[in-house]
Amino acid sequence: MPDYDVLCIGNAIVDIIAQCDEEFLETNGIIKGAMNLIDTQRAELLYSRMGPAIEASGGSAGNTAAGVASFGGRAAFFGKVSNDALGEIYAHDIHAQGVAFDTIPLKGEPPTARSMIFVTPDGERSMNTYLGACVELGPEDVEADKASGAKVTYFEGYLWDPPRAKEAIRQTAKLAHAAGREVSMTLSDSFCVDRYRDEFLELMRSGTVDIVFANSHEIKSLYQTSSFDEALAQIRKDCRIAAVTRSEKGSVIVRGDETVVIKATAIKELVDTTGAGDLYAAGFLHGYTQGRDLQTIKATAIKELVDTTGAGDLYAAGFLHGYTQGRDLQTCGDLGSLAAGLVIQQIGPRPRQNLRREAEQAGLL
Template identity: 50%
Template sequence: MAHSRFDVLTIGNAIVDIIAPVGNGFIEAEGMSKGIMHLIDADRALDLYARMPAGKRQISGGSAANTAAGIASLGGRAAFVGKVANDALGDFFEQDLHAMGVHYSTPRLIDGAPTARSMIFISDDDGERTMNTHLGACQQLSEADIVEDEIGGAEITYMEGFLWDPQEAKKAFVRAAHYAHKNERAAAFTLSDPFCVDRYRAEFLDLIRSKTMDHVYANVHELKSLYQTDDLGAAVREIAKDAELAAITMGAGGAMAIHNGEVVSVPAFAVDKVVDATGAGDLFASGFLLGMARGQTMDSALRTGCLAASEVISHIGARPQLDLAGLARTHGLAQALDG
């Protein structure tokens, strides 16, 4: 097998995040469920954008793209596949990824839906995020955008469960896994959201049990939803039977990984204040994926993931603001980045 071109290639929705802090009164007045991602149409997107408070910030986002940005910040070789339109937000998204050192070459959508955008309201009492997302162009990702040379050149290909909504993206997801396995590489995915799991539980379980997906990433709520249990221990026992490798985030409780019946847990890194929980899971995945891609122990990979997550929750926005490679060296985790 040839030396890999990328440590990790991620595939997901290419979205520009527009972020604003708000009080709980705004969330209630707009009829939103706090802490949930709401899918909205173009009209609602324009209306809501017009009423976003002053001080909003624009950052390129999307779960898997955030993970790719984190991997690049850790010194890893990252690539991203996702669809934007041929518009100003598409330009912004592409320039942002390239500036971070992420390989990104997915062809633009011409004469179609606009680039996706997610308006993220950060509650000023607890940092919880409430998202309103118009998916636009990113839902037009298709099998034609999945390039075997790119997938085959990545140690791990990592995909987001949100891709399972559009039919064409679902086909792209499966094709990417096929190319990964054809080239003796690992295919991984994140369950993304408890409601995503509710919609596709049987299909997600089939992806895992059929070994289409080798590695599974989830938080506690998503894992419990997958197995329809309130008992974390029971859910861990089930995923241990079904998946080759599972990585589970537990918020302030840290994270665990399950591989060949072995369960390894690490504590979270302490932070002074959780400013914005957006991207915690995405950045955990950055550290853990890079550690796995470079042959590190599960303990080391988990710690790197938790460290990356601790950085991103200490400020607004789902992309790292500090050099994560430098942060890892400060915490004695540089060995996780060698490769």
């Protein structure tokens, strides 16, 4: 049986990133700072109008898997691509980053998913996402050996939209729990929570999900309250561990009666907050599954960290890495903050640096 630290399940999306000005957004009817789902025709139109672009494998859970691997952890990924050019790019990138990715690609339509990300001079990203082959992920794509062999399975809330993907996640969770493993999820965004509030709460309260990653907007939406403290008190009861990011205020981690408040400090330059929670999640799980104790966590600085733009995801990935290596939660938090701080100082959602080397230099591994 394979032995992985983190198995990630998510939308396999190729990010196509290009710089643009405000006028471009207005001319093309793009809502600044939003994530819009688009159809094939709209995808082809925007792609034809993009300037020079960077193409790289993305997707929330895929970024988490890449973060775990960059730390030196053993990561696997379930996600659906098509047997087209972008599908080959996605598979090449994630394999090159050291992630086990063996999901059988589709033959023909729909094509591989892509997210066209337009970055304005102020650093704001406007995402236009065509899901394509992502929606075809189903129970037949669940690899039982990986589901049973991973210390923690992590899936993104975004994947709760396609009905067959829900079946795949529930099947994976059953296999994981039967093998004594744990399951975690990220709420992904407030709109996702609005669509599936009752189902997300059922996943937590039933024990299908053990660990939840969210930001302050998402948990307030989950419990339909304007009070962060009230939402935090509720999520403390509904899941075993919750890690909640709070933009420039840092984050809060709760487990039972324990509360860890994390302060944020400044970084040199905020370039791109895409996917920060993914790497936070990777570091968290990588340390947690090795059984370390809960302690006060010191955050690496994340000045002006904007959770709604995906920064909370990469922040989570670093934490997951530490968690599955059995580090205490202070080290898990430091690893998550390190990963997030590095990734938001570059363009693109996946780390260019070797995160293990960076962590070793910081005295964290």
